[in-house]
Amino acid sequence: xxxxxxxxxxxxxxxxxxxxxxxxxxxxxxxxxxxxxxxxxxxxxxxxxxxxxxxxxxxxxxxxxxxxxxxxxxxxxxxxxxxxxxxxxxxxxxxxxxxxxxxxxxxxxxxxxxxxxxxxxxxxxxxxxxxxxxxxxxxxxxxxxxxxxxxxxxxxxxxxxxxxxxxxxxxxxxxxxxxxxxxxxxxxxxxxxxxxxxxxxxxxxxxxxxxxxxxxxxxxxxxxxxxxxxxxxxxxxxxxxxxxxxxxxxxxxxxxxxxxxxxxxxxxxxxxxxxxxxxxxxxxxx
Numbered sequence: 398x399x400x401x402x403x404x405x406x407x408x409x410x411x412x413x414x415x416x417x418x419x420x421x422x423x424x425x426x427x428x429x430x431x432x433x434x435x436x437x438x439x440x441x442x443x444x445x446x447x448x449x450x451x452x453x454x455x456x457x458x459x460x461x462x463x464x465x466x467x468x469x470x471x472x473x474x475x476x477x478x479x480x481x482x483x484x485x486x487x488x489x490x491x492x493x494x495x496x497x498x499x500x501x502x503x504x505x506x507x508x509x510x511x512x513x514x515x516x517x518x519x520x521x522x523x524x525x526x527x528x529x530x531x532x533x534x535x536x537x538x539x540x541x542x543x544x545x546x547x548x549x550x551x552x553x554x555x556x557x558x559x560x561x562x563x564x565x566x567x568x569x570x571x572x573x574x575x576x577x578x579x580x581x582x583x584x585x586x587x588x589x590x591x592x593x594x595x596x597x598x599x600x601x602x603x604x605x606x607x608x609x610x611x612x613x614x615x616x617x618x619x620x621x622x623x624x625x626x627x628x629x630x631x632x633x634x635x636x637x638x639x640x641x642x643x644x645x646x647x648x649x650x651x652x653x654x655x656x657x658x659x660x661x662x663x664x665x666x667x668x669x670x671x672x673x674x675x676x677x678x679x680x681x682x683x
Contacts, residue, residue: 402480402481402482402483403481403482403483403484403485403535403540403541403544404422404423404424404477404478404480404481404483404484404485405421405422405423405424405477405484405485405486405487405528405531405532405535406423406424406425406426406473406474406477406484406485406486406487407423407424407425407426407486407487407488407524407525407528408425408426408427408428408465408487408488408489408494408496408500408663409425409426409427409428409438409439409440409441409661409662409663410428410439410488410489410494410496410520410521410524410661410663410664411487411489411517411521411522411524411525411528411661412521412522412524412525412627412629412658412660412661412664412676413522413525413528413529414656414658415441417525417529417532421532421535423528423532424473424476424477425440425473426465426469426470426473426474426486426496426500427439427440427465427469428462428463428464428465428494428496428661428662428663429462429463429464429465430444430449430460430461430462430662430663430666431460431461431462431463432452432456432458432460433458436463437662439462439661439662439663441661444662446632446659446660446661446662446665447632447659449662449665450631450632450659450665450670451632453665453666453669453670454670459566460662460666461666462494462662462663462666464494464495464496464498464499465496465499465500466499467499467500467502467503467506468503470486470499470500470502470503470504471503471506471507474486474500474503474504474507474508474512475507478507478508478511478512481511482511483511483512483513483541484511484512484513485512485513485515485531485541485544485545486500486504486512486513486514486515487515487517487524487527487528487531487548488500488514488515488516488517489517489519489520489524489663490516490517490518490519490520490592490595490597491516491595492592492595492596492597493520493592493597493667494520494663497514497516500514501514513541513545515545515548516595517552518552518592518593518594518595519552519555519557519592519593519594520557520592520664521557521559521627521629521660521661521664521674521676522557522625522627522629522656522658522676523555523556523557523592523593523676523677524555525627525676526551526554526555526625526627526676526677526678527548527551527552527555528548529551529625529678530547530548530550530551530678531544531545531547531548531551533547534546534547534548550681551678554624554678554679554680554681555593555625555676555677555678555679556591556593556617556620556676556677556679557591557592557593557629557674557675557676557677558589558590558591558613558616558617558674558675558676559589559590559591559629559668559672559673559674560587560588560589560590560603560606560609560610560613560672560673560674561587561588561590561668561669561672562606562631562633562636562668562669562670562671562672562673563669563671563672564586564588565669566666566667566668566669567588567667567668586602586603586604587602587603587604587605587606587608587609588601588602589601589602589603589609589612589613606636610639610640610643610673611643613640613675614640614643614644617644617647617675617677618644618647620677620679621647621679622647622649622679622680623647623648623649623654623677623678623679623680624649624654624678624679624680624681625649625654625655625676625677625678626644626647626648626649626654626655626656626675626676626677626678627655627656627657627658627675627676627677628640628641628644628655628656628657628658628673628674628675629658629660629664629673629674629675629676630657630658630659630660630672630673630674631659631660631665631668631669631670631671631672631673632659632665632670632671633670633671633672633673634657634659636671636673637657637673638657639673640673640675641655641657644675654678660674
Protein backbone atom coordinates (compact mmCIF):
# COMPACT_ATOMS: atom_id res chain seq x y z
CA UNK A 398 0.00 0.00 0.00
CA UNK A 399 1.52 3.30 -1.09
CA UNK A 400 2.44 5.54 1.82
CA UNK A 401 1.11 8.53 -0.12
CA UNK A 402 -2.39 7.04 0.03
CA UNK A 403 -2.37 6.78 3.83
CA UNK A 404 -3.87 9.61 5.86
CA UNK A 405 -3.75 10.31 9.57
CA UNK A 406 -6.41 11.38 12.06
CA UNK A 407 -6.01 12.13 15.77
CA UNK A 408 -8.15 13.40 18.61
CA UNK A 409 -7.65 16.84 20.09
CA UNK A 410 -5.92 15.47 23.20
CA UNK A 411 -2.74 15.00 21.15
CA UNK A 412 -1.80 18.70 21.51
CA UNK A 413 -0.17 18.47 18.08
CA UNK A 414 0.63 22.04 16.94
CA UNK A 415 -1.73 23.39 14.27
CA UNK A 416 1.17 24.09 11.90
CA UNK A 417 2.27 20.46 12.10
CA UNK A 418 -1.26 19.24 11.47
CA UNK A 419 -1.46 21.46 8.40
CA UNK A 420 1.96 20.35 7.15
CA UNK A 421 1.02 16.68 7.30
CA UNK A 422 -2.70 17.04 6.49
CA UNK A 423 -3.83 15.53 9.80
CA UNK A 424 -7.55 15.66 10.58
CA UNK A 425 -8.82 16.24 14.12
CA UNK A 426 -11.61 14.46 15.96
CA UNK A 427 -12.47 16.96 18.71
CA UNK A 428 -13.22 16.15 22.30
CA UNK A 429 -16.03 18.41 23.52
CA UNK A 430 -15.78 20.97 26.33
CA UNK A 431 -18.88 21.76 28.35
CA UNK A 432 -19.61 24.85 30.45
CA UNK A 433 -23.04 24.10 31.83
CA UNK A 434 -25.39 23.94 28.84
CA UNK A 435 -22.76 25.32 26.45
CA UNK A 436 -20.68 22.81 24.51
CA UNK A 437 -17.67 23.55 22.30
CA UNK A 438 -15.51 21.31 20.12
CA UNK A 439 -11.96 21.34 21.48
CA UNK A 440 -10.50 22.48 18.17
CA UNK A 441 -8.70 25.59 19.41
CA UNK A 442 -10.91 27.74 17.17
CA UNK A 443 -14.46 27.56 18.52
CA UNK A 444 -12.93 28.20 21.93
CA UNK A 445 -9.27 29.15 22.06
CA UNK A 446 -7.11 27.59 24.72
CA UNK A 447 -6.57 30.99 26.34
CA UNK A 448 -10.32 31.66 26.42
CA UNK A 449 -10.97 28.21 27.87
CA UNK A 450 -8.61 28.76 30.79
CA UNK A 451 -9.98 32.25 31.42
CA UNK A 452 -13.53 30.90 31.55
CA UNK A 453 -12.40 27.96 33.66
CA UNK A 454 -10.92 30.29 36.27
CA UNK A 455 -14.02 32.50 36.33
CA UNK A 456 -16.74 29.86 36.10
CA UNK A 457 -18.66 28.89 39.23
CA UNK A 458 -19.59 25.63 37.52
CA UNK A 459 -16.50 23.52 36.71
CA UNK A 460 -16.21 22.61 33.04
CA UNK A 461 -16.36 19.02 31.90
CA UNK A 462 -15.30 17.19 28.78
CA UNK A 463 -17.09 14.54 26.79
CA UNK A 464 -15.75 12.14 24.21
CA UNK A 465 -16.79 12.73 20.62
CA UNK A 466 -19.83 10.76 19.56
CA UNK A 467 -19.35 7.93 17.09
CA UNK A 468 -21.24 10.10 14.59
CA UNK A 469 -18.80 13.01 14.91
CA UNK A 470 -15.84 10.64 14.62
CA UNK A 471 -17.41 8.91 11.62
CA UNK A 472 -17.78 12.21 9.76
CA UNK A 473 -14.07 12.97 10.22
CA UNK A 474 -13.05 9.46 9.16
CA UNK A 475 -15.20 9.58 6.01
CA UNK A 476 -13.62 12.85 4.92
CA UNK A 477 -10.13 11.51 5.63
CA UNK A 478 -10.83 8.42 3.51
CA UNK A 479 -11.67 10.60 0.53
CA UNK A 480 -8.67 10.14 -1.75
CA UNK A 481 -6.95 7.70 0.62
CA UNK A 482 -6.56 3.95 0.64
CA UNK A 483 -6.24 3.76 4.40
CA UNK A 484 -6.58 5.94 7.48
CA UNK A 485 -4.71 5.52 10.76
CA UNK A 486 -6.55 7.19 13.66
CA UNK A 487 -4.51 7.92 16.80
CA UNK A 488 -6.29 8.28 20.14
CA UNK A 489 -5.56 9.15 23.74
CA UNK A 490 -5.25 6.19 26.10
CA UNK A 491 -8.59 4.59 27.04
CA UNK A 492 -7.32 4.72 30.63
CA UNK A 493 -8.10 8.45 30.69
CA UNK A 494 -10.82 8.87 28.04
CA UNK A 495 -13.54 6.94 26.23
CA UNK A 496 -12.51 8.54 22.93
CA UNK A 497 -10.79 5.36 21.73
CA UNK A 498 -14.01 3.37 22.00
CA UNK A 499 -15.98 6.05 20.14
CA UNK A 500 -13.45 6.16 17.30
CA UNK A 501 -13.28 2.37 17.09
CA UNK A 502 -17.08 2.20 16.83
CA UNK A 503 -17.03 4.89 14.15
CA UNK A 504 -14.40 2.99 12.17
CA UNK A 505 -16.59 -0.11 12.20
CA UNK A 506 -19.48 1.94 10.88
CA UNK A 507 -17.48 3.62 8.12
CA UNK A 508 -15.00 1.09 6.71
CA UNK A 509 -13.36 -1.22 9.23
CA UNK A 510 -11.01 -2.72 6.64
CA UNK A 511 -9.65 0.70 5.64
CA UNK A 512 -9.21 2.27 9.07
CA UNK A 513 -6.72 1.38 11.81
CA UNK A 514 -7.54 2.81 15.24
CA UNK A 515 -4.34 3.08 17.26
CA UNK A 516 -4.32 3.44 21.05
CA UNK A 517 -1.21 5.50 21.83
CA UNK A 518 -1.32 4.46 25.49
CA UNK A 519 -0.70 8.01 26.64
CA UNK A 520 -1.81 11.64 26.22
CA UNK A 521 -0.80 15.08 24.99
CA UNK A 522 2.47 15.35 23.08
CA UNK A 523 3.65 11.90 24.18
CA UNK A 524 0.84 10.94 21.82
CA UNK A 525 1.86 13.72 19.44
CA UNK A 526 5.43 12.45 19.10
CA UNK A 527 4.07 9.08 17.97
CA UNK A 528 2.07 10.85 15.26
CA UNK A 529 5.19 12.75 14.20
CA UNK A 530 6.98 9.41 13.85
CA UNK A 531 4.14 8.17 11.64
CA UNK A 532 4.34 11.24 9.41
CA UNK A 533 8.09 10.96 9.02
CA UNK A 534 7.82 7.25 8.20
CA UNK A 535 5.25 8.06 5.54
CA UNK A 536 7.58 10.68 4.09
CA UNK A 537 10.26 8.00 3.83
CA UNK A 538 7.85 5.90 1.77
CA UNK A 539 6.89 3.37 4.44
CA UNK A 540 3.71 1.37 3.91
CA UNK A 541 1.04 0.85 6.58
CA UNK A 542 3.01 -1.87 8.35
CA UNK A 543 6.19 0.19 8.26
CA UNK A 544 4.38 3.22 9.64
CA UNK A 545 2.88 1.23 12.49
CA UNK A 546 6.31 -0.23 13.29
CA UNK A 547 7.75 3.30 13.49
CA UNK A 548 4.89 4.35 15.76
CA UNK A 549 5.39 1.34 18.04
CA UNK A 550 9.06 2.26 18.37
CA UNK A 551 8.22 5.90 19.18
CA UNK A 552 5.63 4.75 21.71
CA UNK A 553 8.39 3.09 23.74
CA UNK A 554 10.51 6.26 23.63
CA UNK A 555 7.74 8.79 24.41
CA UNK A 556 7.04 9.95 27.97
CA UNK A 557 4.89 12.60 29.62
CA UNK A 558 4.92 14.19 33.07
CA UNK A 559 2.31 16.57 34.51
CA UNK A 560 2.51 18.73 37.64
CA UNK A 561 -0.92 20.13 38.58
CA UNK A 562 -1.02 23.67 39.87
CA UNK A 563 -3.79 22.66 42.25
CA UNK A 564 -5.29 19.39 43.44
CA UNK A 565 -8.77 20.90 43.27
CA UNK A 566 -9.38 20.06 39.61
CA UNK A 567 -8.18 16.50 40.06
CA UNK A 568 -10.58 16.23 42.99
CA UNK A 569 -13.47 17.56 40.91
CA UNK A 570 -12.71 14.98 38.26
CA UNK A 571 -12.61 12.17 40.80
CA UNK A 572 -8.84 11.62 40.47
CA UNK A 573 -8.23 12.35 44.18
CA UNK A 574 -10.67 12.50 47.09
CA UNK A 575 -11.53 15.62 49.09
CA UNK A 576 -9.41 14.66 52.12
CA UNK A 577 -6.29 14.00 50.04
CA UNK A 578 -6.92 17.22 48.13
CA UNK A 579 -7.26 19.29 51.32
CA UNK A 580 -4.18 17.81 52.99
CA UNK A 581 -2.17 18.07 49.79
CA UNK A 582 -3.10 21.71 49.36
CA UNK A 583 -2.31 22.50 53.00
CA UNK A 584 1.12 20.86 52.80
CA UNK A 585 1.82 22.17 49.27
CA UNK A 586 2.26 18.60 48.04
CA UNK A 587 2.57 18.33 44.26
CA UNK A 588 1.89 14.96 42.66
CA UNK A 589 3.84 14.16 39.52
CA UNK A 590 1.56 12.34 37.11
CA UNK A 591 2.69 10.14 34.23
CA UNK A 592 0.73 8.19 31.62
CA UNK A 593 2.45 5.39 29.72
CA UNK A 594 1.25 2.12 28.22
CA UNK A 595 -2.24 2.88 29.46
CA UNK A 596 -1.17 3.27 33.10
CA UNK A 597 -1.84 6.52 34.98
CA UNK A 598 0.72 6.84 37.78
CA UNK A 599 0.58 9.51 40.48
CA UNK A 600 2.75 7.84 43.13
CA UNK A 601 5.54 10.41 42.88
CA UNK A 602 5.21 13.40 45.21
CA UNK A 603 7.13 16.60 45.84
CA UNK A 604 6.67 19.15 48.63
CA UNK A 605 6.87 22.22 46.41
CA UNK A 606 6.52 23.23 42.77
CA UNK A 607 10.27 23.87 42.66
CA UNK A 608 11.07 20.37 43.91
CA UNK A 609 8.57 18.85 41.48
CA UNK A 610 10.23 20.71 38.60
CA UNK A 611 13.66 19.48 39.68
CA UNK A 612 12.43 15.88 40.01
CA UNK A 613 10.91 15.87 36.53
CA UNK A 614 13.97 17.56 35.03
CA UNK A 615 16.25 14.96 36.63
CA UNK A 616 14.21 12.11 35.17
CA UNK A 617 14.23 13.69 31.74
CA UNK A 618 18.00 14.17 31.86
CA UNK A 619 18.25 10.42 32.39
CA UNK A 620 16.46 9.93 29.06
CA UNK A 621 18.82 12.16 27.05
CA UNK A 622 19.64 12.53 24.25
CA UNK A 623 16.21 13.74 23.15
CA UNK A 624 14.68 13.67 19.69
CA UNK A 625 11.68 15.73 20.79
CA UNK A 626 10.85 18.08 23.66
CA UNK A 627 7.44 19.63 24.34
CA UNK A 628 6.98 21.94 27.32
CA UNK A 629 3.30 21.91 28.25
CA UNK A 630 1.34 24.39 30.34
CA UNK A 631 -2.20 25.46 31.17
CA UNK A 632 -2.10 29.20 30.63
CA UNK A 633 1.13 29.42 32.62
CA UNK A 634 3.85 30.54 30.17
CA UNK A 635 6.16 31.74 32.95
CA UNK A 636 6.16 28.28 34.54
CA UNK A 637 6.75 26.73 31.13
CA UNK A 638 9.77 28.96 30.65
CA UNK A 639 11.16 27.88 34.03
CA UNK A 640 10.87 24.25 32.99
CA UNK A 641 12.41 24.96 29.59
CA UNK A 642 15.42 26.56 31.29
CA UNK A 643 15.98 23.42 33.38
CA UNK A 644 16.08 21.33 30.18
CA UNK A 645 17.92 23.73 27.87
CA UNK A 646 21.16 21.74 28.03
CA UNK A 647 19.52 18.60 26.61
CA UNK A 648 17.09 20.17 24.14
CA UNK A 649 17.16 18.52 20.68
CA UNK A 650 19.80 19.94 18.34
CA UNK A 651 17.04 20.62 15.80
CA UNK A 652 15.23 23.65 17.26
CA UNK A 653 12.03 22.68 15.43
CA UNK A 654 11.82 19.66 17.73
CA UNK A 655 11.36 21.83 20.82
CA UNK A 656 7.91 23.35 21.33
CA UNK A 657 6.09 25.18 24.14
CA UNK A 658 2.34 24.54 24.10
CA UNK A 659 -0.73 25.78 25.95
CA UNK A 660 -2.44 22.41 26.17
CA UNK A 661 -5.88 21.54 24.87
CA UNK A 662 -8.96 21.71 27.06
CA UNK A 663 -9.29 17.93 26.79
CA UNK A 664 -6.23 17.68 29.04
CA UNK A 665 -6.35 20.98 30.89
CA UNK A 666 -9.82 20.43 32.35
CA UNK A 667 -8.36 17.77 34.65
CA UNK A 668 -5.43 19.89 35.87
CA UNK A 669 -6.69 23.45 35.90
CA UNK A 670 -4.82 26.71 35.22
CA UNK A 671 -1.27 27.03 36.47
CA UNK A 672 -0.15 23.49 35.69
CA UNK A 673 2.94 22.48 33.76
CA UNK A 674 4.17 19.33 32.07
CA UNK A 675 6.72 17.89 29.69
CA UNK A 676 6.44 15.36 26.88
CA UNK A 677 9.66 13.93 25.48
CA UNK A 678 10.79 11.60 22.74
CA UNK A 679 14.11 9.96 23.53
CA UNK A 680 16.49 9.52 20.63
CA UNK A 681 16.72 5.99 19.19
CA UNK A 682 19.42 3.89 20.82
CA UNK A 683 22.16 2.90 18.41
